[in-house]
Each structure stands twice: as C-alpha cells, then as structure tokens.
Amino acid sequence: MPEKIDVVFLWVDSADPAWRDKKAKYQPAKASEASASDVRYRDYGTLKYALRSLEKYAPWLNQIFLITDQQVPEWLDTYSSKVKIIDHREIIDDKYLPVFNSSVIEMNIDKIPGLSEKFVYFNDDMLLNCPLSPEDFFQGDQPCDYRIYKPIVPFEEFDHILINNGILLNRYLDGKWPLSKKGIFSKKYGSDLFRNLLMMPYLKRSGVPGYVEPHGPLSLKKSSFALARQIWPKEIAENNTHRFREYNDVTVWLVRHLQLERGEFCPRDAKFTRFLRLNQTDEIKQTLESQRNGAICINDDVVDDYEACARKVDEYLEKKFPEKSSFEK
Template sequence: MNDSAREPIDALVTWVNGEDPAHRAKLNAYLESIGHRPKIASANRYRETGEFAYCIASLLKYAPWLRRIHILADAQAPDFMPLLEQSGWADKVVVVDHTQLFKGYEHALPTFNNRSIMSMHWNVPGLAERYVYLNDDFMLVRPVKPDCFFQDGKAVLSGQWMPQRPGVVLRGLTGLASNKPDKRPGNHLAQAYAARLAGFRFRYFKTPHKPHPLLKSVMADYMAKHPQQLAHNIKFPLRDESQFLADALVNHLALKQGLARVNNRFKTLRFKPGDYQQPRLSTLLSNIESNPSILYACFQSLETMDDTLRTDFFNWLDQRMGNPDAIFRTGPAGVSA
C-alpha cells in the first residue's frame, strides 16, 4: 500500500431540519426582510422525514474506512447524535455548526444556501485533505472502497465534457446578482461558471448529482487567492444564479492540475417525486438490488411519498442496510456500546 492510500478520507454532509421552530423562525425572519418567499425557499426544501439517519448509517456500514463524518448544521443536531455519542462511533461522527464553518466570515450568516455553505468547506476544523461530499438525501446502497473516490492521490470523477453555452453572461465573473429572484438557479449553469473560473472557456465537465470526492487544499488555495470570488459566493442567504458551485470549481481545477481522473463505472440512482408510486417504485428498488454498479441512491422530496408506501419503503431500507438505531448503538466491527 502506498503512502497516498494510507491518507485519511473524511465524509462531509450538509443537513438541516426545517421543522425545527428556531430554524423556521430564522428563515421566516429573513423572508420577511426581503418581502417574499422565492421558490428556492419552499418549505418542503427544508423538511426532513427520517432519511438522514439512513444516510449516516449507510456511511458507517458501507464505508467503515472513513476516518470521520462531519455534519454541517445550523444550531441543530440530529436526534440520533446521543446514540452515537454513547457508542463506539463517538469519535466518528461530529457536528460542525455554521458558526465554526464561517469562522472569520460571520457576516455571511445566517445562510440557507447550500452553494454558500459549500464554498466554506475548506474552513471545516480538522477536515482531511481528501473528503467525500454528499447531501443529506443520499445513501450508500452497497459497500464501497476508498478507490471508488480516490486513486493514487487523485479524485475519481464521473461525468462528461459538455460545450459551454454560446453567449451566456457569466454573472458570477462580473459580481452581478440575479434580477430574477424567483428563477430557479440552474445546476449546469453553475458548473459552467465554475469551469470558466478555472480557465476553461469552451467546455465544462458536467457532473451528475452524486457523492463528490474533493481535495480540500485545491479549494482552500483558490479561495485564498481569489477572496473576491469567495466573498461574492457566500453573500447570498438563498441560492442565486450568479453563484458558482464550489465542488465543480474543485473538479475543474483538479482536472487542470492533473489531480483528478474520470471513471464512469459506478452509478447513482436518483429518485424524484414522480418515482414514489407503484409499480415504478418497486421497479427502481429492484434495479438497486440487481445492478452492482449502482452504489448510491438519492431520495429527493421523500415528504411527497404517500403514507401507504412509506412503511414499505422504510422497511426496504432496513432490509438493505439495517435499522439505523441498531447500527448507531453498535460500534466499529460490531462491538456494542
């Protein structure tokens, strides 16, 4: 095993519980200050219906080699943290508050914007150089190895090169905010912005919605050398179309510097509200069972699932990876607390 293979790998997960009265009051106060609720601030975007416990449980079960799992949160902690703190996982999972994440940049708080939060990853206390970033609606659905994410010190990316849109105005490069607050900021456009910032004029590497292997030093170095871009990207409490995606920026910089390679072998199955009905749901879950190349699943907007299906769905999750409470009560290598 070479030295790079021994270097630690962390996971970084963003999470919010929109049902928390304190968080809801904080968000509502901001919305009142701007006089309206943009679509991007829909209450359903901040709802948590129990899936986050499975996200963390899947990381503990299927990626036990992770050194630490950092949960980014805003004055909140998941209900399952006491179980973890009393188990063998106590040092494995930590909550990083936004006040820690934005230390030195507190003027950008409060924020409800994942693009702003993502831009501060490099400031997470004790974060490993190599880390895997994922949202709270993702789960691993089978065991993964470190080389699924990093090989020979390089990040393993999946995606494809796409042409830049001709004539696109790159607001992020000019520092202009959007004048269309109700327009949903596009993910692909934000990736294209990132490519331009990294020096790619005619194409961008489009990455699907999936867990992202990232290199902390690449982001930290760029933000240190371009403080104006950092200041612009973190100033929006809600997502704005002038923002770039920090993970996409790191991807492009890593590709440019020879610190990344492309491998599209492993897949993510992404579920949307239209998938939460029979027989489609059963078909997609069967695809996970039968296709070993599907390592990750993203269950978006689970709150839209019909109550009659919810029990069956969570039973499937329990059968696939085990009940989260049981996993949380059990330390590494199956040793109970």
C-alpha cells in the first residue's frame, strides 16, 4: 500500500468577538505593522473552497487536519472522519499560549497527533486547481519542490524573516555549499534555471543568498522538522516565545530549505503554483478557468476595494467548486 499523505491547514476566524478580545488583550502597545494589521488574520471564505478542491482534485489524500484557536468553521461537519480539528493546545506548550503568530504555529505542525510522515501544508488561501496525483507532491519518500535561488531584496517587514532563515541555514552549511547537488540544474525549472546559473559564483563563494519561494502547498516530512530542531534547538525554542510576529521569527520555509540543501526532494516545475493577490481578480478568474497551474494561492492584500474584490473571488470560486464537499453540513 502507498504511504499515506496527510494535509494540514491553518485557519482563524478573525471576526470572532472572543478571539478579537483575546488578541487585543495580549497585543503589545508597540506591535509591528505586520502583527497589528487585520490583513494578517482576516478570513475571506477561501477555506471552504480549498477543502472542496481537495475532494474534487485529490480525493486520495488521507487525513485533513485543521489547526485553529478554539474555533470551528460554522459550515464544517464536525462529525466528518476525514477532517480533524486540532487546537493550538494540542501542539504548542501552554506557556506560549495564546499565540497569534503563524510562524510559531507552522513550526509546530509536525506535533499533530497521528500526522503521517509525509504531508502537505496549506494556508487557507491555497487551493488545488486541476486533477492531481500523489506523485505531484511526493516521489517515493521525497517531497516535490524546486531549488531555485535568488537574492533577497528587502522591501517590507516580512523580509526580516527571510534573512533570519538564511542566517541559520548558512551557519549550518558552514561554507560547504553544496551539501548535495540534487536539483540545482533541473530541466523542470525552464527559464528559471538561468537564475541558478547567475547565482552560481555567489553560492560557491559566499553561501545561499535566498530562494524563490512557492507561496503554495508545501510537501514536507515530519522527520525534517525533527532534524531542524536538532540543528537549531535554541532558535526554534526561542521562536515559540514570539506571541505576535517579530523581526527575528523563523518560519516553516527553514524546514523546506533544509530539505532542499540536503537533496531530500524531487525537482518539480516552478510554475506548479500561481501566486496572485486578492485584487488581481482578472488573473484569478483566468487561472481558475485555464487549469494550467496545479495550485493557486489567492493572497490577501491591503486594497481599497477589499469587499468588492472578495465578492468577485467568492463568485469565481463558487463557479469553479459549486458542489458541497462531504466535509460540509
């Protein structure tokens, strides 16, 4: 029998008064813009369609775990054996709770009781876009991913996190890049392969400058998290204390980068996922209709016409996934 592949989602209902009161109680007076902004938390209804996309395009997926903070989507059938609600308390020590920092939650997802060794991690704004097979996510026991390098050009607060991850990774590599050559020059990268060719002198001389990040479903292994905790025990433990997003956060991408640098992955097309912002409504519609990409991420953004954009996207998703999943009431 093929090894099981589970799915993990993070979700929060930012309109819940109890949750909002709790956030206000613990939020520091001088919170960073990234922590204070509602954009980081607001729910515009994509999770329901994300679950529909899994049932329609990847029914072979095993268990779906939904990580929440004492919340349950009102439309979810809690009697479904396919979807399990995981409260923060089940994976994060009580002394760190409540937590409003996705970076902390992500770095603890491997602690979900019963989670399979191979799993795919989704944000609630990520959906499958066409029929897919297990081999689109794992080849044997190796996650499917792409190892494409690029320099980090910082523009916003979030870019601190990319640099934090890079510092830890390059300390681990200790000037010995590459530990593995696997997937550096894969033909599957298409024109993106030139990025690696351009970065090669820098990689050999100075280390990893940064990566092209997928902003889509991540294929991960529990054992990769365990290895990360062995390599960076103090930094990951410290990360748990960051109740809200901080400049020195580390994220689940660090685990991804570890898999890439150790050659523990199989190369895939870099265009597997298309990343679009909520206000790119025409592009979202076109991507959903064309099915050229295996997955799509519809990312929230600071836009003047948020309500109008959210309504349009909901209309497109309802048209694409009109049938209720077996996980709904």
